[in-house]
Amino acid sequence: MENNVEQITQKLNIIDLAIRVPNATAVSSRRVDGDEKVFKAVNAAFCNTRVFAPFHAMRRRMERLILSKGTRLCGGFAVPDECLAEVLERIKESQSDFDLDRKVLINSWPTPVDEWVAQHPTEAVEIRSIAPDAAAIGAGLSFEIRLYKAVSQAESLNEFGIRDGLAGQVSGLAYQIASEVATEARDFWRSRKEAGRAEQSARVGLNRWLGKIKSLLFIDPRLSRAVKLLEDGINALPASGMIEGNDFITLSGLISILSDPNTVLNEPVINIGKKVEVVPTVTPVPPVAVARKRVVGW
Template sequence: MHTITTITDRLTLVMLDVAIWSGRKKLRAEDLKLGTEIPPEDLVSLGSKRVCDPEPLKAFHRIKQSAERTCLRVGTRFLGGFAVPHAHAEALADALALLKTEFDQTTGSFLADYDQALETWISSLPDWEEPIRRAIEPANVVGGRLRFGYQLVRIAPAEQPGTLEHEVQGLGDGIFAEVEQMARDLEGSFEGKDKLHRRALGTFGRIREKLACLSFIDGRIQPVVDTIDDWSRRLPKTGPIAGAIFNEGMGLALLLSDAERMARHGAGQLAYQQGQPPEEPEPEPEPEQLAIVNFDDLFDTAAPSRPAAPVSTPPVSHMESFFF
């Protein structure tokens, strides 16, 4: 239990509760005018049909993605939500409150224009007016399906925490996997180039911020932060980032874009700092020796020969030995 609470006592769990209306309804056979020969539902699924213009709904998805990115900037996915250090919880709550305000305002504008936008959508698809109108949802129903909520809770393991300890122990690997996704933004910053645009330093900075505030979760994280810091402090204040420091940055980007490599690097550096010998890689297995095959034996179709009886060699004189 001590292992669990050492970590959970320093974390706030942030739960996002965002619902977005799909703008779709189940597609029926009569919508397609298939006639009398209609396949059974357990054989064919007809999918869904749009009942409104999908373009205005993209704003809601954008806000949801912004909320997730905001949580991941200082936290990591955990128990269906995001584990965030206590020190960052208040600022995160303020950011989510702003996103909720934006979501609610977007909802109000969407519902106010809903009926008119629906008529415009129908007029653009005159051949499908009937099935669309048959599936129309009134504005008040649609409004009930648009929701942005968030909750911040403290984690306190129960006396019987189930598999919580396993979940906590896996947080470090999850953090490395999330950083790997963030580092994808660096792919185009080095390949085929001989100098680094300073705009790419923002991605390095966001990765460093995330790792630094979550470093207490897993001892392998801090050595990766130190590696970023060591490179960053040697960057030129002005001018191009080229030459040896550019190549070093490329190696750092490759490290950050591979979760397993980061984990191994962090573990190796941690062992070195603690005075432990680094783990030697397992030796590759020796190539198997090829057996020597007597092809005469393989292709001899005669009866198997019996072993010859031992031949006794009579002793020879000294002179006989000389001539032989």
């Protein structure tokens, strides 16, 4: 199936999530053992890596937020027009948290360095020599959102042996979307498959994937297979309490299908929510001929 690249890209907005977070290490020169004139460059820590962990967590959380309504494209994230305002509003809220934590860290600097020195007193001189100041930390911590539309190359570049890169990416978007759902499904199920039961958070995950695929359904009609599969699966599961027994088996089968993009896109739709009553088959038994014994009186 050939995608209409222009029609699809007109409905998509590319979000470039530019979040920069410093490392907790810097290059230091150390003397090579046994030679006072030879030095080697090494990466040495100037604070605990946990200092920057909240900022990395925010970046992952925002990527997850965008992917709940969009997909990856052109090195960024593609979000449909109808979901853009909602996504940007939630990013704005996260950006406020980022800016607040950034300000707190800058104002507390160099306390994290002092704490690291206290834990490694023999390396105090080296740590302080490589540790950046508060201004450098502030410059290294940045949050920026860039928004743009992607336009396909209209002119033929065949004479240069160059293909339209955007068209190539758009043609693979359905598989990209199914793969993103598959990755999340496998990660979600890894810690639950051996339990034999699941909490209602499983339905939350299913609804999240359903919302994502529905928002991107215009990209490829094959995605409707996944919509049907998820809707049937969600309707088949209990709306409250633990998911166990036959319901857990249904959930397990649904996750197994979602974990394979090829199955989701190309196999016939399975009505996973249909309850089938199994009626035992009774095989008729042919009559048995019974020999009659003739008794002769005396």
